[in-house]
Amino acid sequence: MPSTTSTAPGAPRAGTSTTPHPRRWLALAVIAISQLMVVLDATIVNIALPQAQADLGISNADRQWVVTAYTLTFGGLLLLGGRIADYWGRKRTFLVGMVGFALASAIGGLATTGGLLFAARALQGAFGALLAPASLALLTVLFTEATERAKAFAVYGAIAGGGSAVGLVLGGVLTEYADWRWCLLVNIPIAAVALFAAIPLVPESRAHGDTRYDVPGAVVVTAGLVSLVYGFTKAAEDGWDATATIAFIAAGVLLLAAFVVIELRSSHPLLPLRILLDRNRGGAYLASTLVGAGLFGAFLFLTFYFQQALQYTPLEAGLASLPVTAGVLVSAGVASQLLPRVGAKPLMVAGAVLAAAGMLTLTQIDLDTSFVSHLLPAQVVLGLGLGFTFVPLSSLALVGVPEHDAGAASATLNATQQIGGSLGTALLNTFFTSSVAAYLATRIPDPASQAQAAIHGYTVAFAWGAGLILLAGLATLLLIKVRKEDLATGGAVHMG
Structure with missing residues (x-):
């Protein structure tokens, strides 16, 4: 799924050498591979989930743990992971995160019960919380010249944006032509390549000073x-x-x-509360949480709707989900150009309205809804709205932040999106399950009624998702007061 791209929780400290590393571009390739693995995992598992649920006998109430076990540990431990990378060593943390992520993927791919799969996903999230901030911190250390750093982060950001689309297609291919388990096992060869390349190419660096966690x-x-x-x-x-x-x-x-x-x-707080108490940043974090809550849950139900209601194959479901990513990539480019001219607030409010409109369109689905005339435009509109939201959010998280808080501020933005996604997925899944049960309680439970009950559950979930995104727009409207001039000259460097 789309995600915000932010600065490293460990930006280089005073005294860091500014001499460019001779193998920095090769190191960038290695770091990019690791980022691709983490991004792939967000969408590739969604496509595999219907088959995994059936294979392992996971209940409808519990299936959301495949998503939330990962996002909870990733979001909850992300700030700590950044501190560990800073003080324990960024390369060492990167390597440990890579090995751990691969091992957790192996456990998940070989899981024989739902509980073991949930545990493996939680482990993936924990090691991802080491890997992601270490990757970003390494980029800030490797690329010290402004132009080169911009290029490096552009590559990183392109993978963050495009990797979700690759995950949708790859997840469909692996699930359909191999087995859903390969959606997790594929991380092992990717991690092996990155690991063996990283050992000679990526330099070690660490921050100095107090190292308490x-x-x-x-x-x-x-x-x-x-x-x-x-x-x-x-x-x-x-x-x-x-x-x-x-x-x-x-x-x-x-x-x-x-x-x-x-x-x-x-x-030495994990999250300095002064970061949250600024009105604009607090509003940005609240909006990020609410958008994540509406978005993650919606993607979960879109996957099940495609495969179980419309009888799409996993590959067809992956391809059918691409319009959201396409919409995000288009509007993110437009938003980057408009942000200095119109400011963050108008873009975010417009984005929330657009995304909610796309989500509300999905509440009109049925057992034979046309993809071209209904599902395609709904997803494009949803993606356009998300792109207009994500770009300003990344900038707002860093407006007026002192340099020593920049890493924590941007990592908090990523954490709020993951945590919002965790809570939203669980909440929307609960609404889905409850609404299906209520629908069937007044009808004869034959196959036709059960199919319509599932459709009813999907529409309820999409409606709640739209409501959460509209709440994000309302929070933006009431809390965000930053001017466009402040974004251009904010007190922190934005790399994303």
């Missing part, structure tokens, strides 16, 4: 988010008023409140 903060925030998502899952199974549902949601809220207390008292 906020491990309690990372553990508590991740546990809180997992508890919330599990509470949403229990709501799908037992109802919102069930004791277990209330207990897990309450525990999640309490743990997140404890995380705030830990950050306020920590001398």
Whole structure:
């Protein structure tokens, strides 16, 4: 799926050598391969999920864990991963992240139960939280000249944008002509190539100074988010008023409140709260969370709709999902040109309205909906809206941020999108399951009714997704006050 591209959580510190590394372009190729692997994993698994669910006997209530187990650990540990890369060594962290990601992919590809697949996805997220910030930090160290750095980040950003499209097609090919398991196992040869190339080509670097980590903060925030998502899952199974549902949601809220207390008292907080308290950045993070919540869940149900309702093959489903990515790439280019002229707020509000309109169009689906006349334009409009949203978000996250907070500010933006996606996927899956059950409760449960019940569930999920994206637009309208002049001269360098 599309994602924002941001600066490294570990930008080079004062005293870092500015002499260009002689093999920096070869190192860029290695880092690009690792980025492609991480980006592929977001979309390639979506296409495989219907077959994985059937093969492993995963329930409708639990299937969202294939997505959320990854995004929760990735988003929850991303800031800690950036700190580890800075102080433990960026190359060392990169290599460990690569090996761990490949091993977790092997476990997932060979999983015999849903629980083992969920655990493997969580491990992938944890190692991805090491790999992603280490990759970005290495780029900032390798490319010290402004023009070269811009080119390097353009390559990185192109992979971040285009890799999701590659994942959709590759996921379809592997699932249809090999097995869904290869959507995970394919990471092993990719990681092996990158690993053996990285050892001689990528230089080691690390930050100096105090190297303490906020491990309690990372553990508590991740546990809180997992508890919330599990509470949403229990709501799908037992109802919102069930004791277990209330207990897990309450525990999640309490743990997140404890995380705030830990950050306020920590001398080296995982997330300096001063970053959140700025009105514009706070608004950007809230909008990012809400857009992620609406978007991740929508992609999950679009995949199931294509393959289960319209009977598309996995490859056809992957190709049918490409219009969203195409829309994002087109509007992101336009938004980059318009941002200095009109500012962030108009683009983000327009983007939210467009994306929500595309999502609302998807609520009009049925068992025989035309792809060309309905699904194609709906996805293009959704993608156009997302592109107009993502580009300003990346800039807003860094407006007026002191240099020493730039990495944390941009990593927080990525984390909010992943966390929003986790919560949104779980929430929308709960609404889907509940609405299907309610639909069938008043009808004879024959095959025709069950097919229509699934359609009803998809439309409910898409409607809630549209609502979350509109809420992101409303948050932008009320909270974002930054002027276009501030974006051009913000206090931090934006690379994305």
